[in-house]
Amino acid sequence: MWCLTVFVLFRSYGTSFSSSGVHVYQRMYGCEWDDETGESRGFDQHGYDGQDFIFLDLKELRYITPVLQGIITAQKWNKDREQLELLKQYYEQDCVDWIKYFLMLGKAALVKRGMSPLVSLLQKDSSSPVECHATGFYPSAVTITWLRNGQQHDEDVDLGETLINEDGTFQKTSTLNIYLDDWKKHRYVCVVEHEGKTIQKTEEEIISNKSKLLIVQYIILVDYLLYILPVSPDNWKMNQYFCVEEHKAKTTQKIRDQD
Template sequence: MKLIIFFFCVRFVCSERHTFTIAYTEINGQTIAGFPEISAVTTLDGHQIDYYDSVTKKLIPKQDWMRYASEDIWEEYTEIRERVQQINKINITVLMQQLNQSHGVHVYQRMYGCGWDDETNESDGFDQHGYDGEDFITLDLKELRYISALPQGISTVMKWNNDTEQLELLKQYCDKDRIDWIKYFLTLGKEALTRRVSPSVSLIQKNPFSPVVCHATGFYPSAVNITWLRNGEDHDEDVELGEFLPNEDGTFQKTSTLNIYPDKWKKDQYVCVVEHEGMTIQKNLTEDEIKRNKTLSTWW
C-alpha cells in the first residue's frame, strides 16, 4: 500500500506562527441516504477555507478570497482530495481486517498539515491517524518515522517506515514544496488574513445568582488570553475556560466563567483580564459592569 501525503503551509505578512491543517473523516458502514461517506475540511489558523465530500465531489471554498484561486490550482487541489480519499478508503479496510471487524459502523480520521514561523523560518509537519475515536498512528517528523499507539498498528507502521521513497517524498513536501503554496495563499488572502480586530469584552450573568461569564467577542486573529485576578493576584480556582467559537463575520469569541456566588465575589475585588495582540482589556466585576438581559439566555 502506497501512502501519499501532502503537506502545505501558509505564510503571512506579520511575524508569527501559523498552521495549515487538512482533516479527513471516513465513515464505513453508514447507510444514511445523502450523508457523505468521506468528508474533508481545510483550516488556516483556525479558519475553515474549503470543504470536500464524497457526495458533492467538489471542493467548495469557505472564504471569499478562495474563490479567486486559478482554475489549474483548483483542479489540482481537488485531485489531491480525491487521491487521499481513495487512500483513506484502503486504510480503513485494512484496519478493519487487522482488528477482525467484518461489519458495523467505524470511523477513520486523518489530520495532517504543518506549522510555520515566518520570522525564524522554523517549520514542523504532522500526520495523525485515528480509528473509532482513538489515536492509532502518528508521524514523528524529526525521526521521519511512524509510531503506533496500539499493537494492532505495528504491522502498518512497519510497512510505512520501510517505504523510504515515500518518506523522502514526505520530507520534500515539508522542506521545499510548501514555499509555492505559502506565496500563493498569501497573495489570495493577504488582506483578510492579516487584519487585526480587537475584542469587545462584557461581563454577563444570566440571573443574580448565576456564575459570571467574561465574554470576549469580535476579535481576530484567534489567539487570546483570558484570566481572572482576585485582589490583584492571579486567580484560577473556580474558573472554567470556554472553547474558541467562530462568528459569522469571520471573527472569534471565547468565554471564561467564574463559578462563585455573588456573596463571595462582592467581598473581594475580581477583575477579568483579556489580552489580545499586545492590547489588554480589564473589566472589574461589579454590579454596574454586569449585563443581565433575558435575551441573553439564548446565548447559553
C-alpha cells in the first residue's frame, strides 16, 4: 500500500478551490493481496483537506467524485481510456506481482530500524483548528495527545487513523478544535510518543500561511507545480534569491523584491 501526502500552501490559480492558506492534498494508491485466499484489491484514492475528492473504480474503470469540485477532473481523466487500461493492468496484476516478489525475498528484508517521527503543528489561519501531524516514523505504534496547562485534554480532539507513507514509514494526525480565545487563556501542547521518545510542540511552533518558515514535502496542483524554498528570515535578508518559472518555452524570472 502506498500513500502520498502533500501539504499545499497556495493562492488561487484558476482552480475550483479559491481559498488561500495551508491545505492538505492526499493520494493513496496501490494494492492488497491475501496470500491465503489469493484475493487482491487495487485502489487509487485522492483526498483534499481530509475529505474524499476523487477515486478510481476498477470494476467500472472510471474515476468517480463525490463533490462538485471534482467533476471536471473526473471527466478529463475518464476520457483517457488508454491510461485507464494501464492503471487496471498495474493495480490488478503488476502491483500484486511486486508484492509476491518482495515477500519471496524474505520477511526479514521488510523489517525496518526504528525511525522517529517528524512532528509539525499546522493551521490554515488563526480561526482554524490546529493539526498535530506526525510523519516518517517506524514502527507504526505512536501516541498523540494534547495537554492543556499540563493536564491531558481529550475534549475537542479528533484523532485520525495511522496511514502508511510511500517509503513504508507511517503518519498520523490529531486535530484540536478550539476557539482562538482558548489559546489565549490556556497553554496547549501536542505530545507525540514513539518508541520511548517524546516530542512536544507548542503554540509558538505552529506553521500557517503567515509563517516565516515552511516545511513542504511535495506540492502538486493538477497542472501546476509550486516550489516553496524553506529559508530562514536571516538568510532571506542576507542573500538575494531568484525564482525562475518555465512554461511552454517561456521563462519568467522574479527576484525577492517582487513578491
